[in-house]
Amino acid sequence: MQPSPIPSELGPFFAAKGALDAGVPASRLRARDLQRPFHGVRVRPPTREDRQKKDERRSDVVKEHATVTLARQYALRMTEHEFFSHLTAAVIWGLPLPPALENTSELHVSVFAPLHVPRSRGVHGHQARVESTTVRRHPKTGLRVSSPVSTWAAVAPMLEHPYDVVALADAIVRVPRAPGGFARSMPRPLGTMAELDACIRAGRRVGISALRAALPLVRLGASSRTETWTRLTLVDAGLPEPTLDFDVFDDHGMFLACVDLAYPELRIAIEYEGDHHRSDANQWAKDVDRYDALSAHGWRVIRVTKRLLFDHPQELVRRVREAIAAR
Structure with missing residues (x-):
């Protein structure tokens, strides 16, 4: 017997509570065809309409990174005090990481001290300090995430090679421009050299020596x-x-x-x-x-x-x- 369909307005993934409020029976939410990436979150199987949209999608449309999709699923159960940080924040901001770190399926989620770190399957919880970490709302996804500069400082100790610490900062301060000087509306950089310097001066942190060594090597024009x-x-x-x-x-x-x-x-x-x-x-x-x-x-x-x-x-x-x- 086929499971009853999930209302399309709930989207491809949804909070279990929201589904109950929409009239979906609790027994339907326990069905095996629904994935459960996190407690209280469900992912429905793709419908024929979903597959058709995927087939019709143009080749020049950039596919969403799997980590970003996972973060949007976890966001359905996030508290108001949580935010994405470290490697997860780097992927959300589009910052360059070594392949082994970029493709991890574990989410990094932080709270400010003295709150307890988040604990959930597939989540690496962290406790951040207010004086050294800034949180923003990502403009495209709407996710709460550590700022690009704060993300640089948090990720640096996780990078094996000093070149990658520089590459991360290069991506943050890069000023996008149209080649040849042609007039074109371009996005603003994710951060500035002054903000990188201020981040280092904000206080003691793990990996600060790597940040100090990288800062003089940062340049504005590197695009990768x-x-x-x-x-x-x-x-x-x-x-x-x-x-x-x-x-x-x-x-x-x-x-x-x-x-x-x-x-x-x-x-x-x-x-x-x-x-x-x-x-x-x-x-x-x-x-x-x-x-x-x-x-x-x-x-x-x-x-x-x-x-x-x-x-x-x-x-x-x-x-x-x-x-x-x-x-």
């Missing part, structure tokens, strides 16, 4: 974790620091490309290529056109892959060093 890693890999090898997010124009002022990292005076561009550059045919074609245009105007392009950056950084350094020497 891998760009930060590329920059720091080159600088730590003794090479000049490259310019980030650099617009290239031809001799007549025509915009050619915006490159990830550059030595403008030497006409050397360093481009990181993620998997989408290889798997997306349109992106691949655009890359070929850009590199041809740069080459035609005297630029040498050094292409960086994940394997080169993380497995063979010495080879990356060698290629850049030889390019500089040749110019």
Whole structure:
């Protein structure tokens, strides 16, 4: 016998209490077809309409991160004193994390002292201090979450490599802009250098030495974790620091490309290529056109892959060093 349908107005997931108030029998909420990610929360199986919407969804629509979906489910049972923090907050804000930390299914939820830490299956509870932690309402999801700067300070002790502490801060202070100087409405940065500095000065905290070491290395133009890693890999090898997010124009002022990292005076561009550059045919074609245009105007392009950056950084350094020497 098929279970009775759940009212569509409750959405794909809902609070059990809200379902009871809507007239759903308690016995229906105990049915096996409903998932129970947290106490008092239910997730209904997708309907035919849900599957149809998924099929009709355009390929350029960004799929919601699984952690964000899980956080929205937990939010149905959150108290007014709880907020998402640490790794969960970083994912909600879209901050770059190492893959092993980004894809964890455990939620990090905090309260301010002296309240007791939240305890629930699948939840890592924390106790925060008012003087060193700021809480915001996330503009897109509406979730209560630690601010990007507070999240940086909380996540830093969980990161194994100092480059990732810098990459997190780079993402916070990055000033989004339209390449080539074209007029376009752009979002504001998530935080400022002054706010990062104030966060460090707010008092003692775990991992403060890593924060202090990272702050002088933070730059405004890095648009990804891998760009930060590329920059720091080159600088730590003794090479000049490259310019980030650099617009290239031809001799007549025509915009050619915006490159990830550059030595403008030497006409050397360093481009990181993620998997989408290889798997997306349109992106691949655009890359070929850009590199041809740069080459035609005297630029040498050094292409960086994940394997080169993380497995063979010495080879990356060698290629850049030889390019500089040749110019």
